[in-house]
Amino acid sequence: MSARPLAVFGGTFDPVHIGHLTVAWEAAELLDAEVRLMPANVPPHRAAPLASAAERVAMLRAALAGQSRLVLDARELERDGPSYTIDTLIELRAEQDDRSLVLLLGADAFAGLPTWHCWRELFDVAHIGVLSRPGVPAALSDELLHEVVPRRSYDVDALRHQPAGMVIELTVTPLEISATRIRELLAAGRDPRYLLPVGLFDTPALLAPYRD
Numbered sequence: 172m173s174a175r176p177l178a179v180f181g182g183t184f185d186p187v188h189i190g191h192l193t194v195a196w197e198a199a200e201l202l203d204a205e206v207r208l209m210p211a212n213v214p215p216h217r218a219a220p221l222a223s224a225a226e227r228v229a230m231l232r233a234a235l236a237g238q239s240r241l242v243l244d245a246r247e248l249e250r251d252g253p254s255y256t257i258d259t260l261i262e263l264r265a266e267q268d269d270r271s272l273v274l275l276l277g278a279d280a281f282a283g284l285p286t287w288h289c290w291r292e293l294f295d296v297a298h299i300g301v302l303s304r305p306g307v308p309a310a311l312s313d314e315l316l317h318e319v320v321p322r323r324s325y326d327v328d329a330l331r332h333q334p335a336g337m338v339i340e341l342t343v344t345p346l347e348i349s350a351t352r353i354r355e356l357l358a359a360g361r362d363p364r365y366l367l368p369v370g371l372f373d374t375p376a377l378l379a380p381y382r383d
């Protein structure tokens with residue numbers, strides 16, 4: 172088995188912000204993993220993004236320029252219909268043999284896992300790395316706890332040597348930044364300069380979808 176896990180960080184990235192990049196980077200370091208940022212096409216469980224798929228990819232490319240630890244993987248945008256995470260992970264599992272695969276989720280996304288399509292099957296193909304996020308209530312539902320408690324691990328090495336099936340909490344720098352708040356600021360004509368990756372300001376058109 173390859174020593175370095177492959178971690179997948181999915182999201183709407185509408186727009187990608189410093190919170191995303193910081194926690195993805197720290198997860199890459201904590202797990203010694205390759206991390207792929209994977210923008211979702213038609214998120215099955217939420218409202219459509221303001222920016223188009225192509226615009227969100229352009230922002231991600233600008234944000235990720237100049238480093239190689241975080242990589243863009245736009246495969247879900249190439250698929251028709253809703254992007255179900257289980258389908259993506261099954262596809263990655265087939266490509267990666269028995270390499271350790273980690274789905275990275277912010278604590279809010281993790282708490283909502285039981286609303287996802289085929290969520291219990293995610294553990295057959297990947298581990299889950301839960302990224303701490305401020306402002307998220309600590310309580311998890313009974314059905315989620317039932318699945319998660321026996322899978323909890325505190326040992327990154329154990330996770331590295333098994334392809335799937337564990338849940339690990341990753342304590343990352345708490346940054347109370349959300350794309351919702353950034354969209355609100357931009358719509359109000361404000362300039363959230365230091366909440367966004369610097370590359371997004373090099374091309375003014377990148378943030379046009381959010382300005383009124």
Ligand code: ATP
Nearest residue numbers: 181182183184190276277280304346348349350351
């Ligand atoms: P929105 O405000 O539009 O809901 P968001 O800021 O939560 O967006 P998403 O693209 O929906 O961003 O999130 C993608 C993933 O990143 C999710 O797993 C989410 O929990 C996680 N995430 C986003 N911001 C943070 C943050 N500041 N700290 C930790 N995790 C985060």
